[in-house]
Amino acid sequence: MHYELYIDSFFLLNFCMDIMLLMLVKRVLGCTATYRSILLGALFGAVASCFLTVAARIPVLLRITAGYGLVSICMVKLCFRKMNLRMVLKATIELYLGAILMGGFLELLALQIPFFRKSGFNICMVLAAGLGMYLLVCMIYRGAGDRKHIFTVQLNYLGKSVTLKALYDTGNSLSDPTDGAAVALVEREAVSELLKSKRDEDYRVIPYHSVGNPHGILEGYRLTEAVIFGENEKKYVERPLVALTDEKLSSQSAYRMILHSTWIK
Numbered sequence: 001m002h003y004e005l006y007i008d009s010f011f012l013l014n015f016c017m018d019i020m021l022l023m024l025v026k027r028v029l030g031c032t033a034t035y036r037s038i039l040l041g042a043l044f045g046a047v048a049s050c051f052l053t054v055a056a057r058i059p060v061l062l063r064i065t066a067g068y069g070l071v072s073i074c075m076v077k078l079c080f081r082k083m084n085l086r087m088v089l090k091a092t093i094e095l096y097l098g099a100i101l102m103g104g105f106l107e108l109l110a111l112q113i114p115f116f117r118k119s120g121f122n123i124c125m126v127l128a129a130g131l132g133m134y135l136l137v138c139m140i141y142r143g144a145g146d147r148k149h150i151f152t153v154q155l156n157y158l159g160k161s162v163t164l165k166a167l168y169d170t171g172n173s174l175s176d177p178t179d180g181a182a183v184a185l186v187e188r189e190a191v192s193e194l195l196k197s198k199r200d201e202d203y204r205v206i207p208y209h210s211v212g213n214p215h216g217i218l219e220g221y222r223l224t225e226a227v228i229f230g231e232n233e234k235k236y237v238e239r240p241l242v243a244l245t246d247e248k249l250s251s252q253s254a255y256r257m258i259l260h261s262t263w264i265k
Contacts, residue, residue, distance in 0.1 A: 010050060011047070011049075014045065014046040015042050015043065015045075015046035016130070017130070018041065018042035018045040018046055019038060019039065019042040020098075020131075020133065020134065021098045021099055021130075022038045022041050022042060022075070022079050022095070023038060024130075024133060024134060025079075025080075025095050025098065026038070026079075027134065028094055028098075029091060029094060031083070031091070031230065031233055032082070032233065033079050037078065037079045037080075037081065038079055040079070041075040041078040042075070045071060045075040048071040072092050072096070073088060073092050075095070076091045076095060080233065082234055083233050087233060101133055102130065149168045149169075150168075150254065150255055151166050151167075151168060151228050151230065151264075152166075152228075152229040153166040153226055153228050153229070153259070154226070154227040155191060155194060155223055155225075155240075156224045156225040156227070157194050157195065157223040157224050158197060158198070158199070158224065160194050161194070162191055162194045164255075164257055165255040166184070166228075166255055166259050167250070167259065168261075168263070168264050169258050169259065172184075172185065172258050172259065172260055172261050173261055174208055174243065174260065176204060178204075182241065182261075182263065183241045183242065183243050184240060184241070184263065185249065185257065186242045186243070186256065186258075187245060187246075187248065187249055187256045187257070188244040191242070191244070194223075195221060202221050203219075203221060204220035204221065204222065204241060205218075205220065206219070206220040206241075208243075218244060219243065220242060220244065221241070222239055222241055223239070223241075223242060225238055226240040226263075228259070228264065235263075235264070
């Protein structure tokens with residue numbers, strides 16, 4: 001039997017599918033990945049799939065091993081660069097589970113919806129299936145999302161470090177007006193030892209406004225590094241800017257720092 005393969009369509013379909021799958025893995029595992037890294041991982045997966053498909057001289061067993069093993073692992077590693085090997089393998093398994101789920105959605109669309117049944121397996125079906133899967137996963141993990149908003153954070157400055165709990169608040173958009181740098185809020189008492197010895201060039205004045213205080217001023221410092229410990233990976237923020245507050249951020253001391261909305265992505 002003779003089949004015709006349109007490599008451009010094959011590439012585009014794989015590219016779209018890989019983007020959807022990597023976004024699902026990011027959502028399920030709560031990992032950080034930029035859109036650029038997701039596109040890079042998807043591009044690698046699509047190119048590798050095309051190569052393995054047209055490379056007739058490569059033994060079938062080697063193609064299967066590479067296609068279902070090495071390529072997927074490399075895709076995940078390119079997308080989630082901070083992951084260790086154990087988490088890469090876990091993310092790869094999630095990638096395959098997402099692929100199985102996507103296959104089910106595609107079959108459902110092809111069988112039940114006349115438009116997709118007539119047009120066949122195309123990019124519209126992939127995008128529709130990916131969107132449906134992503135919305136379903138968001139609904140499932142919406143309740144679990146709140147538990148992931150408290151992170152352990154290690155602040156480093158001039159050879160010293162302090163570890164504390166921090167709240168990830170999507171509403172915190174505090175920034176330094178001089179350069180637009182993102183600013184996290186931390187209790188002064190929590191970092192008092194860390195800032196016993198500090199450099200004048202790291203000092204900042206951070207204006208802010210809130211209910212009852214439209215023209216407030218906070219004392220801020222540029223630290224050496226912040227390490228955010230997520231459930232599945234660590235994220236490093238170089239030269240983070242933190243503002244000090246004398247108020248308790250949590251009445252029950254559940255956290256002593258509020259992360260900026262851009263620090264977890």
